[in-house]
Amino acid sequence: MYESRSGADMRLIRRARARFEANPASMRVAIAAITSVTIAAVLVGALLMWTFDRANYPSYGRAVWFTLQTVTTVGYGDATPTSGIGRSVASVVMLAGIGLITVVTAAVTSVFIEAARVRMERSRAEAAANAPDPFEPIAATLAEIAQRLERLEASQHADDRGQCGP
Numbered sequence: 001m002y003e004s005r006s007g008a009d010m011r012l013i014r015r016a017r018a019r020f021e022a023n024p025a026s027m028r029v030a031i032a033a034i035t036s037v038t039i040a041a042v043l044v045g046a047l048l049m050w051t052f053d054r055a056n057y058p059s060y061g062r063a064v065w066f067t068l069q070t071v072t073t074v075g076y077g078d079a080t081p082t083s084g085i086g087r088s089v090a091s092v093v094m095l096a097g098i099g100l101i102t103v104v105t106a107a108v109t110s111v112f113i114e115a116a117r118v119r120m121e122r123s124r125a126e127a128a129a130n131a132p133d134p135f136e137p138i139a140a141t142l143a144e145i146a147q148r149l150e151r152l153e154a155s156q157h158a159d160d161r162g163q164c165g166p
Helices: 002-022 027-052 060-071 084-130 136-164
Strands: none
Touching: 027 060, 027 084, 060 084
């Protein structure tokens, strides 16, 4: 049973990786990836803190609390690592938190920019649809000139026929 579950998990990870490689710029994929990495950093960081710095983190729950406040950059200071490995783990968790905030901020900014671009395109399309055709007066003038030329030519032809006759 364990082997089949492990194999299924590996296939799931491979499919997720293939989706990410196929479309790495997708906002949904980026947010899912950074969120997964952040959650993993919190849980694994808590496990490492609990394992290697039990003096400061006697329970896994307290270690999770520390890594959660560290990854969110709140950092209350109620629990700080004193060992070298604890500080190293805290550093990785801090970097994961900064990455999460950066990606979320970029995603929100991207949504606002896209919405503004769509509004601007609609506004331009509406203005173009409602604006008079700049060539319309020129076309009307040319049509009038063409009619006058036709009348002049017709008049000239009539005069030419009248003079040539008996």
